[in-house]
Amino acid sequence: MPEPYNLIPPSALRPLTRAAGDKVFRQGARTCGLYVVKCGRVHLERVGPDGERFIIYRAGPGMSLAEASVFSDRYHCDAVVAEAGAFVQIDKAAVLSAFADPDFARAYARQAAQQIQAQRQALEIVGIRRAEERVYAGMVADLLESSVVDFASALHLSHEATYRALRKLVNDGRIANPTRGTYHLRP
Amino acid sequence: MPEPYNLIPPSALRPLTRAAGDKVFRQGARTCGLYVVKCGRVHLERVGPDGERFIIYRAGPGMSLAEASVFSDRYHCDAVVAEAGAFVQIDKAAVLSAFADPDFARAYARQAAQQIQAQRQALEIVGIRRAEERVYAGMVADLLESSVVDFASALHLSHEATYRALRKLVNDGRIANPTRGTYHLRP
DNA sequence: CCTGAAATATGATTTGGATCATATGATGCC
């Protein structure tokens, strides 16, 4: 759970569980608040002119969604459960009034600023064309935390291309591969 | 200028101009505040293990940078002027104390939430592999506002690939091209 | 312990986007 929301009164938090395919909210519905994913996965989707579904955002455990709904009347997209899980709804009015508490405001702002920074960096990294340089930039940014598969998807690269780039970086001595599946920067 | 900062006392705003190549701040320096770009361009850069320079973020007119510095002691990267311009430094202490004003806090949070949403969407769009679908998603997201060149760079596509994808979408009747250089969704 | 699934790893082939080239229409400026 992102830290600022620890300062929200527990009465404003509503836990809920949903099965895959369920919608947490629909585009056009009145906003009641934002959500935090405990486990499972939620996709935010918008519908295109010809009915195509565009995924706007994929939220996994620990991530929040629809923060902007606190400041608007209606949801602007659908929230579809991609993988069954448990979520917490945080009441919009409670968040709005929590901004009267400077501690909450600062905690919120800190968290938001940090997230914006991370996203900008992610966008910059994804923009690197060469797989090898992209992977190296990802290593420098410390994006390889769990599996290479997750790392690859964060980089928007196929996992094969990622493995190959890692291999090349190891061969060139730019990163180390002490054991199967573990890589780290060569200092 | 992003709206929340209108609520900061003018005494906390320091205008400055810098030539290309100058540094607005350096990694490791004590933080004094965040910056808003009036005109020109600033790159945030981090130095890699072997001295390579990684661009973390490119800020243009109207964009702010180093928001997270308000919450930390030292800058975590260099800010290099890529194109000479005018900037405003917003004092860190003034921002921190402004959070005591709920109006500022809400304006800040609204702006941050909106930015996070836009960035998530941008990342999702850039992740679409096929140029045609990426361009179409960009059209749906209304990212083609000024020139096709800017649109292409927002999509992380070459402008040639973007023109070709636009042409194909026009041929397939998915978008309209009433006059040279103007495109819009076909409803 | 056995089995199936997922991660790791690498080879072969295909393809789509980058790059290079070129042309024309617009725009601004002296």
Add this chain to the structure above:
DNA sequence: GGCATCATATGATCCAAATCATATTTCAGG
């Protein structure tokens, strides 16, 4: 008006990453 510059536009070529294929290792669950 003439010139330079930039956006628009499209064709040709090349290359790198996606995709497909396959094998081994690891690991969770029955």
